[in-house]
Amino acid sequence: MAISAAVVFSSILIFSAFSLGNALSLNHYVKACPEVENIIKNAVTEGFHKDKTVPAALLRLHFHDCFIRGCDASVLLDKDENNKVEKSGPPNLSLHAFFVIDNAKKAVEAACPGVVSCADILALAARDAVVAAGGPNWDVPKGRKDGRTSLASDTLQLPAPTFNLSQLQQSFARRGLNLGDLVALSGGHSLGFSHCSSFQNRLHNFDAAHNIDPSINPSFAANLNKVCPAHNKVKNAGSNMDPSPTLFDNTYYKLILQGKSLFSSDQALFTAPSTKHLVYKYAGSKEAFYKAFVKSMIKMSSITGGQEIRKHCRKVNS
Numbered sequence: 239m240a241i242s243a244a245v246v247f248s249s250i251l252i253f254s255a256f257s258l259g260n261a262l263s264l265n266h267y268v269k270a271c272p273e274v275e276n277i278i279k280n281a282v283t284e285g286f287h288k289d290k291t292v293p294a295a296l297l298r299l300h301f302h303d304c305f306i307r308g309c310d311a312s313v314l315l316d317k318d319e320n321n322k323v324e325k326s327g328p329p330n331l332s333l334h335a336f337f338v339i340d341n342a343k344k345a346v347e348a349a350c351p352g353v354v355s356c357a358d359i360l361a362l363a364a365r366d367a368v369v370a371a372g373g374p375n376w377d378v379p380k381g382r383k384d385g386r387t388s389l390a391s392d393t394l395q396l397p398a399p400t401f402n403l404s405q406l407q408q409s410f411a412r413r414g415l416n417l418g419d420l421v422a423l424s425g426g427h428s429l430g431f432s433h434c435s436s437f438q439n440r441l442h443n444f445d446a447a448h449n450i451d452p453s454i455n456p457s458f459a460a461n462l463n464k465v466c467p468a469h470n471k472v473k474n475a476g477s478n479m480d481p482s483p484t485l486f487d488n489t490y491y492k493l494i495l496q497g498k499s500l501f502s503s504d505q506a507l508f509t510a511p512s513t514k515h516l517v518y519k520y521a522g523s524k525e526a527f528y529k530a531f532v533k534s535m536i537k538m539s540s541i542t543g544g545q546e547i548r549k550h551c552r553k554v555n556s
């Protein structure tokens with residue numbers, strides 16, 4: 239069994255720890271689509287068996303969705319004749335696994351047509367992805383609506399990997415997320431892969447005084463430099479986020495302690511006492527990381543914004 243629900247938290251406790259602005263609830267589909275969670279889990283499990291990078295892709299898709307116009311499945315929309323959508327914005331490089339959402343939506347529509355939003359499917363799929371990768375399990379509040387707008391230019395509002403701590407803090411605060419959420423959610427970088435372009439800034443012409451970022455471990459930088467030389471021409475060259483890119487664990491924080499995280503934005507968590515102590519805490523305890531991650535995921539995935547239940551996740555209702 240590929241899925242190891244390593245830790246199952248008491249979702250009730252977490253859920254009541256803060257209030258939700260919108261009408262999301264744990265039992266939203268109990269009457270209208272009782273099998274929805276099993277159907278989505280099956281689609282994610284199937285996708286995972288085909289491609290071990292599916293969990294990373296689904297988790298990042300959900301993050302991008304929630305950070306732009308709220309979790310409204312805007313990230314899933316394909317472009318029409320006159321519209322450049324989020325998918326075509328610069329940070330889209332590693333967005334993939336859309337096929338998993340397509341399969342899930344198809345199966346959900348067959349069981350209960352017209353009642354389950356694509357935004358909820360993505361939120362549930364992100365949770366199932368974390369579970370499939372060996373991470374924590376939790377109950378996802380549901381009842382999101384799908385949006386009707388997706389703009390490539392909106393992706394400029396996503397935090398950049400070159401951001402320092404105050405820039406990250408601002409970006410998260412705009413979505414009602416605090417520094418604790420930033421540190422916990424950044425642990426999503428336990429999964430997946432990054433292209434050279436996302437950490438190139440640390441390896442070449444870093445600043446006026448340094449060619450290489452002084453906060454990066456020198457031998458780690460030398461290894462990255464082999465894969466990502468200046469003016470690198472190899473398409474899709476890059477690095478795994480950590481040595482176990484398909485396993486959701488707390489290695490990410492241990493790497494920060496060693497100066498072996500990929501992005502400036504990752505290492506930035508180690509630049510102020512308030513976030514540094516959380517990095518130490520999560521490096522030392524997978525359980526503490528899981529608990530914080532679940533709490534912040536529920537918070538992030540409760541930023542709502544849409545207005546309809548889409549029939550197809552790739553296009554708005556006509």
Ligand code: HEM
Pocket residue numbers: 291293294295297298301331332333334397398399400401406423424425426427429430431432433434435436503
């Ligand atoms: C804190 C601000 C964040 C920044 C600046 C950031 C930036 C990035 C960048 C640049 C990449 C690599 C893109 C590429 O080169 O292909 C990436 C990948 C990824 N990010 Fe983030 N991210 C942030 C937060 C998050 C959060 C909150 C999550 C989820 C909880 C997340 C999950 C992921 C995952 C799973 C990948 C790997 C995707 C894949 O392999 O397909 N990130 N992120």
Ligand SMILES: *[C@@H]1O[C@H](CO)[C@@H](O)[C@H](O)[C@H]1NC(C)=O
Pocket residue numbers: 325326327328329330331333
């Ligand atoms: C991602 O964006 C680039 C340009 O920024 C574009 O060429 C590419 O087709 C996009 N990829 C997807 C999957 O939409």
Ligand SMILES: *[C@@H]1O[C@H](CO)[C@@H](O)[C@H](O)[C@H]1NC(C)=O
Pocket residue numbers: 402403404405
């Ligand atoms: C972070 O970057 C911004 C924009 O470049 C800059 O104004 C600010 O001083 C930086 N903050 C720190 C703490 O380095």
